[in-house]
Amino acid sequence: MAVVAAIAAVSPGVDAAERCDGPLCLSVETNAGAITIAAVNRGGHAPLTVAVTVTAPDAEVAGPGRGVLPPGGRADLARISWPGGGAGDWRYDYRWLHGAPSARPDPVALYVLPFDLPGAQVAQGCDGWMSHRGAAGQAVDFALPEGTPVLAARAGRVVGLRMDRSAGGLDRAQMGQDNRVLILHDDGTVALYGHLAQDSARVRVGQPVAAGEVLALSGDTGYSAAPHLHVEVYSPLPDGGRRTWPMAWDTAAGTVTCPRRGTTLRR
Numbered sequence: 001m002a003v004v005a006a007i008a009a010v011s012p013g014v015d016a017a018e019r020c021d022g023p024l025c026l027s028v029e030t031n032a033g034a035i036t037i038a039a040v041n042r043g044g045h046a047p048l049t050v051a052v053t054v055t056a057p058d059a060e061v062a063g064p065g066r067g068v069l070p071p072g073g074r075a076d077l078a079r080i081s082w083p084g085g086g087a088g089d090w091r092y093d094y095r096w097l098h099g100a101p102s103a104r105p106d107p108v109a110l111y112v113l114p115f116d117l118p119g120a121q122v123a124q125g126c127d128g129w130m131s132h133r134g135a136a137g138q139a140v141d142f143a144l145p146e147g148t149p150v151l152a153a154r155a156g157r158v159v160g161l162r163m164d165r166s167a168g169g170l171d172r173a174q175m176g177q178d179n180r181v182l183i184l185h186d187d188g189t190v191a192l193y194g195h196l197a198q199d200s201a202r203v204r205v206g207q208p209v210a211a212g213e214v215l216a217l218s219g220d221t222g223y224s225a226a227p228h229l230h231v232e233v234y235s236p237l238p239d240g241g242r243r244t245w246p247m248a249w250d251t252a253a254g255t256v257t258c259p260r261r262g263t264t265l266r267r
Contacts, residue, residue: 022160024048024069024096034081037092041069045206046159046184047100049236052077056090066238068100095240098159103188103235110250111153112211114193114231115144115218119252119266123228126246126258138244139232140259144218146227149202150193152209153231153247156183159190161205166198168220178222178230181215185233189245194230195221 018027023043029036041048051066059082067075082088113120124141144150160182168174179196181203197219203209220227234242249256252266259265 021096024050026052026094033085033087034079035090036076037063037078037080038074038076039067039069040074041071043159043205044071045157046071046098046190047073048096048098049101049238049240050077050094050096051238051240052092052094054078054080054090054092056080056088058082058088059090066240068102068238097190097234097236097240097242098182098184099190099234099236100188101236101238103190105189105233105235105245106185106187109154109185109187109248110255111247112151112250113265113267114151114153114229115142116149116151116214117144117267119264120144122259122261122263122265123226125261125263138246138258139230140247140249142229142231142265144227144229146197146217146219148218148229149214150181150196150216150218150229152183152191152211152213152215153249154183154185154191155211156185156191156209158182158203158205158207158209158215159184161201161203163196163199163201163216165221168195168222168224172223174223176222178224179216179219183209183215189233189235191231191233194232195219195224195228197221 018025025040025042027038039050048069054061059080063078120142123143126138163179165179178194180194183191197217200217202214218229232244234244236242246257
């Protein structure tokens with residue numbers, strides 16, 4: 001799933017079973033005392049950008065440490081070996097995202113308002129006061145009552161879903177723990193619709209969607225101060241981070257980019 005980070009610790013010299021995180025599977029293979037960490041994209045609908053960081057005192061670590069995997073693609077990311085054929089303690093962490101770093105937004109793309117209401121207030125705009133900084137700097141939050149139908153702002157294909165979360169609040173442990181839908185656009189960028197209601201998806205992975213089609217219902221899951229919808233469009237960075245892009249909203253008042261907090265956008 002998008003915006004995912006995880007840490008794994010594996011005993012040296014052990015051929016660990018493959019571990020999968022959504023469409024991404026990582027395997028640890030041993031051969032002649034060396035360890036290879038490989039990644040496979042088992043999804044069929046989007047490229048994945050993955051980055052691995054190895055911590056292995058006294059070891060030699062080779063390999064790119066990162067890669068972009070097309071659907072069905074595989075890549076060796078890191079090789080760990082110890083001088084003299086010995087072994088030692090080691091561990092790795094990884095980050096991954098749907099999409100490819102080369103994706104750039106269509107400069108003429110317009111985004112329909114993603115709610116089935118006459119209008120909604122912007123709870124947090126670009127470079128917002130709470131969490132829209134850095135990687136999320138171009139995201140927009142709309143204040144929506146729980147259960148409001150969330151619409152696709154732009155056509156694309158569903159490449160990710162998470163709908164099993166029920167909790168929300170301002171505990172930092174809730175960061176990134178919201179329910180969400182991810183849509184891959186024709187230009188390769190990915191839209192993330194976040195803080196959705198549990199088990200509310202109206203679409204499935206692999207399904208094409210049109211602008212204005214219902215994706216799910218709004219909620220208050222994950223890191224959230226009040227019910228709202230988080231929308232961002234991003235491209236991955238090679239290190240597994242992301243860059244968000246401005247969205248040009250098609251509103252009753254014309255095209256609005258980067259609306260301010262407190263602004264009401266109307267259909």
